[in-house]
Amino acid sequence: MSIPESILDFLLPASCIVCGGILNPNEKSICLDCLSDLPRTFYSSRSHNPMADRFNSLIQRDSDGYEPYSYATALFHYRPESPYSAITKNLKYKRDFPAGRFFSSLLASEIASSPMFRDVDLVIPVPLHWTRYRARGYNQAAVIAKTIASFLGARIDRRILRRSRRTATQTRLGTEEKALNVRGAFRLVRSGHCQSVLSAARHILLVDDVFTTGATLASCRLALRESFPADRRISVATLGFVG
Numbered sequence: 001m002s003i004p005e006s007i008l009d010f011l012l013p014a015s016c017i018v019c020g021g022i023l024n025p026n027e028k029s030i031c032l033d034c035l036s037d038l039p040r041t042f043y044s045s046r047s048h049n050p051m052a053d054r055f056n057s058l059i060q061r062d063s064d065g066y067e068p069y070s071y072a073t074a075l076f077h078y079r080p081e082s083p084y085s086a087i088t089k090n091l092k093y094k095r096d097f098p099a100g101r102f103f104s105s106l107l108a109s110e111i112a113s114s115p116m117f118r119d120v121d122l123v124i125p126v127p128l129h130w131t132r133y134r135a136r137g138y139n140q141a142a143v144i145a146k147t148i149a150s151f152l153g154a155r156i157d158r159r160i161l162r163r164s165r166r167t168a169t170q171t172r173l174g175t176e177e178k179a180l181n182v183r184g185a186f187r188l189v190r191s192g193h194c195q196s197v198l199s200a201a202r203h204i205l206l207v208d209d210v211f212t213t214g215a216t217l218a219s220c221r222l223a224l225r226e227s228f229p230a231d232r233r234i235s236v237a238t239l240g241f242v243g
């Protein structure tokens with residue numbers, strides 16, 4: 001008989017997600033030493049930053065007219081070989097929701113105090129394809145989005161955007177290949193609910209776990225634009241930023 005996880009959590013002392021050291025009672029998910037060394041981006045305080053530049057250059061390629069500059073922010077600089085990559089890996093593959101919510105709250109408090117994101121009133125997580133959702137049982141981007149929405153007092157919607165095509169794993173693809181791989185992978189759900197949510201929104205924040213080329217988020221943005229007026233802003237936020 002296996003011991004339920006909640007009992008194991010109670011019996012085993014909690015350890016740091018980065019160094020594995022045992023946490024003090026006042027520490028959550030990460031020890032204070034590792035937290036102080038977290039390679040934060042602080043992009044929430046810079047409207048123009050490398051992530052926003054990358055995202056806006058993708059938009060320009062897809063867009064046929066003017067639209068407001070997209071703001072972009074991430075909690076930390078993601079490197080696959082760094083022990084800090086456990087922050088997103090453990091949320092995605094190991095159901096580490098307490099840590100996921102803790103790091104999301106660090107990002108969320110940055111966002112909530114930034115003038116750029118103050119008027120965000122709709123938060124949308126990047127959806128998983130339903131087959132992947134069924135296999136994993138949850139969408140890691142929704143965990144992050146929920147925390148951000150609650151800090152902002154904004155609405156969260158997980159129904160209006162669908163991943164219509166299951167995309168090949170992106171790890172080995174180059175920038176151009178990734179863009180092609182996810183192009184048209186998302187679609188807007190045509191319903192009264194969708195129309196009323198989008199017509200009420202002023203500023204949408206799209207949320208994912210990691211921003212690499214930005215192609216996935218750009219593809220989501222393109223789908224939203226079918227019903228979301230071009231003069232209203234769509235911004236993006238993730239935990240990790242590769243770059």
Ligand SMILES: [Zn+2]
Pocket residue numbers: 016017018019020021030031032033034035
């Ligand atoms: Zn540590």
